[in-house]
């Protein structure tokens with residue numbers, strides 16, 4: 001039996017585009033011993049994948065053109081099990097799904113998920129890798145305390161949107177976001193319930209940042225650019241904490257990198273922390289225990305930007321890589 005799979009059409013060494021991706025027919029894999037065959041229901045599209053396609057992500061190899069599925073996290077149901085831990089019909093999440101209809105994986109690569117009152121999209125967004133990243137950033141790296149004033153860049157994105165809502169749940173007093181455009185800012189304020197959103201594409205936005213946060217900020221989450229990180233640090237109150245999670249605006253810009261002046265960190269007594277979500281993959285159960293009740297209560301939401309089936313997936317991937325998507329990008333199957 002055959003299935004569809006998304007692959008690189010050829011090797012790339014620039015920002016990948018829709019035309020770099022081919023959807024091909026390939027034999028459906030067989031269920032491995034001590035493993036499962038998963039019928040995938042939804043696949044996540046994430047900014048790191050574009051770097052992975054160039055062989056520039058955390059030392060991981062690029063997929064081989066016309067051979068390997070494009071990487072992606074996925075949610076689906078067990079179609080066949082040769083594992084003592086899974087039964088046919090179980091809902092599962094895996095970081096190793098890839099762009100394909102079926103994935104055959106060892107049971108160690110698969111995590112059982114509870115779908116009660118939830119949708120596959122929740123397990124790719126708010127309860128998926130972006131949500132886990134947001135929780136790691138706010139709860140463990142920034143260590144949000146009651147009364148904190150928080151600023152989040154790419155606030156309309158899955159990580160940023162979840163981070164603001166999690167910061168609020170952890171006791172932050174005021175949460176402001178930065179996002180590109182009126183539509184994204186409306187999402188940040190109306191759906192994610194941030195106190196404010198600054199549209200960096202509008203005239204005078206830096207002054208708006210000053211008037212929105214007249215007393216400065218305690219915590220900043222950076223997802224996009226060193227320039228905005230520097231701006232946030234310059235507005236930080238003493239002993240503030242900044243988490244550097246991503247640089248989506250710089251991943252595919254090959255020019256010289258902007259640096260953070262070390263004197264700024266000294267003057268602000270600030271902590272600047274990197275974050276890699278891989279370090280938290282073994283804490284997914286703990287995170288789910290915290291976040292699933294919030295999702296079920298409507299207190300932690302992530303908008304969805306999806307397509308149905310593989311045909312439109314390359315175009316959505318291109319929009320996502322350029323930051324033109326709104327919410328969590330995913331393919332529903």
Ligand SMILES: NC(=O)c1ccc[n+]([C@@H]2O[C@H](COP(=O)([O-])OP(=O)(O)OC[C@H]3O[C@@H](n4cnc5c(N)ncnc54)[C@H](OP(=O)(O)O)[C@@H]3O)[C@@H](O)[C@H]2O)c1
Nearest residue numbers: 154157158159179180223246247248249275276277322323
């Ligand atoms: N460290 C980790 O372990 C980890 C884990 C997950 C994600 N991340 C990173 O966290 C960030 C947010 O992830 P996400 O999934 O929530 O993505 P996202 O926020 O939905 O997408 C990135 C956002 O960056 C902004 N952007 C500005 N200039 C851009 C450009 N030139 N190209 C692309 N985007 C641009 C866009 O928002 P605006 O239009 O609002 O500017 C875009 O929506 C990304 O940098 C991602 O790589 C890191």
